[in-house]
Amino acid sequence: MKTYPKQKHFTSMYLLLCLLLLPLFTFAQTTKPKVFVMEVKAEIDPRTNRYTEVAFNEATEAGADHVLLVLDTFGGALQDADEIRERILHYPKPVYVFIDNNAASAGALISIACDSIYMSPGSSIGAATVVGADGEAAPGKYQSYMRSIMRATADANGRNPRLAEAMVDASVDSTLSAGQVLTLSTTEAVKFGFCDGVANDVEGVLALLNLQDAEVTYYEPGTADAIISFFLNPFVSGILLLVIVGGLYFELQTPGIGFPLIAAIIAGTFYLVPYYLTGLAENWEILLFVVGLILIMLEVFVIPGFGVAGISGILLTVSSLVLMMLNNYNFDFTFVPSEDLMKSLISVVLGMIGAGVLIALSWNRLVSSTAMDRVVLKNSFHSNEGYRSSNSAVHLVGKTGFAHTHMTPTGRVMIDDTLYDAQARDGFIEKGEAVQVIDHSTFSLRVKKVS
CATH class of the missing domain: 2.40.50.140 (Nucleic acid-binding proteins)
Structure with missing residues (x-):
């Protein structure tokens, strides 16, 4: 067969191009998709909200192609759930949820915001009626808002908005819940399009997504988050309160020493910053705390006797410390459980009682110290x-x-x-x-x- 020079030239160019592109094809075949897995197995509150925010940021930095949320919750704060929902809806990569037992209330809202829902056998999703601290249904305006965002979220992901509404309001006509708020089992969720598959674990979900060979990264909170969680412990908060109150008292009794004041400032920082970062401490609550301290100092150093300023300062300081521990919004305690209020109040009171005991036990030693010689x-x-x-x-x-x-x-x-x-x-x-x-x-x- 006769070969023309031009044909030989094109054949050579084709072979050369194949050789140049071969590494790219090889690279494409060996690159595995990246899956980022985070777990939410707690109440939905500002801490959970911050956890998901940090986790999604880390998933972006890691270049994850898919995000899988492992969820097991009975619900929580509506505002935090709504912020998590928005975060999921606007995330540029696919987000899946694996419901491992429960996705109730706020958990249902978060689940239907995901691109795909997977459930373990025996799990449930629904019961999204907004309830107050006493467990009773919240006023109608809250139910109306919850119905709206449940409907809009379901519609955005191609799910039945009517069934999503029925998870909030028993009066919404549903073929499954006659006069009751809708809760779907795993089987029912599959039947009505609220579950895309059933799996026993994360590996099973990845297999359903054809991602069994993917590179999987499990999110672990960093050292900073672990430290924040440590200082949010009520017992630790009580100890910090003891140091704050005791430090301020000793500094006021022995001005110029410096150490008690430094200890109080450090303890105050460790107390305030974790609550602020997790969204529990609002700006106005911190301002309340500062105003309380200013009034106390004015009473001690400027105003003769002990009266309105001192009492007001103590009340403001104690109130702000209690409020920082509570997940309230603009002084609205509708969704704050009474046990949380009592827990916060007890932590503050015990901290102050502890400070009083410490002051009483240390008084004789303080009076006889060389530092007191400068002022007594x-x-x-x-x-x-x-x-x-x-x-x-x-x-x-x-x-x-x-x-x-x-x-x-x-x-x-x-x-x-x-x-x-x-x-x-x-x-x-x-x-x-x-x-x-x-x-x-x-x-x-x-x-x-x-x-």
């Missing part, structure tokens, strides 16, 4: 040395003199060439500043700074 008068003073007791100083009220020592707020003042123990009304007075006597007690004078 322990020396004995005699009249022949020019000192006078304040109980013989009624006539000094209204007289002026100067601070013989730094007053923080206690110290010594010189009046008519005589030294007296005194307490500053306005907190701190520098040594040498002019003062005026405004009152007296058995043990000291009460003075104010003269401008």
Whole structure:
């Protein structure tokens, strides 16, 4: 057979092109799809919300082609479930859910947001009526909103929106639930298009998806998340409260030492930051805490006596610490279980009682410490040395003199060439500043700074 030069040229070019593309074909055949698996087996709350947010971000960074959510929950907070739903609906890669026993209430909403639903034998999905803290159905506005998002979510993924609504409201006509909120078993969910397959475990789900040979990564919370979870423990929160209250008290009793204040600040940081990161502590709750501390400090250093500011500061501080532990939205406690409220209140009260016990046990040692020598008068003073007791100083009220020592707020003042123990009304007075006597007690004078 005769071969033309042009034909030989094209044959050579074709062979060369095949050789160049061969590595690409080989690479395509050896590259495995990546599956990212996360587990949610807890109540749906701000912590779960943050967990899924971090997990989806990590799945994106890992270049996952598919995400599988292993779910077993009886529900939880509607707002957090809605945010998770939005996250799933807008995720650029396919998201599947494997219901391992339960997907009730908020769990049902999250499940129908996924591209495909797989269930283990004996599992169930539904019962999505919004309930309050007492377990009773929430007001109609909440049910209406839940029906709306259940219907829209089911419709977005090609599922029967009518059945999704029936999971919320018993009055919605359903062929399965005569006057009852709809809950589907695994078999029923398969029949009515709310389950795409039945599997016993994650490996079974991957086989149904033809991903049995995929590269699988299981999400594990990082060190930071483990630390946050540790500090969210009610017992640990109580210890931190003890350090906060005790540290502030000791610092107020011995100004200038610094260590108690530093300990209180560190404990406050460890207390506030985990609650803030998980969404439990809102900005207004933290502001409430700060305002409470400011009022307490004003009462101690500026305002004479103990009155409205001090009591208000204590109430605001305690209230903010309790509120930070509760999953409330804008002071709405409709969905906060009473046991959670009691648990938070007990943690705060026990923390403060513990701080009180610590203060009582440490008081004698504190008073006798060298640090207290700077602010507490322990020396004995005699009249022949020019000192006078304040109980013989009624006539000094209204007289002026100067601070013989730094007053923080206690110290010594010189009046008519005589030294007296005194307490500053306005907190701190520098040594040498002019003062005026405004009152007296058995043990000291009460003075104010003269401008």
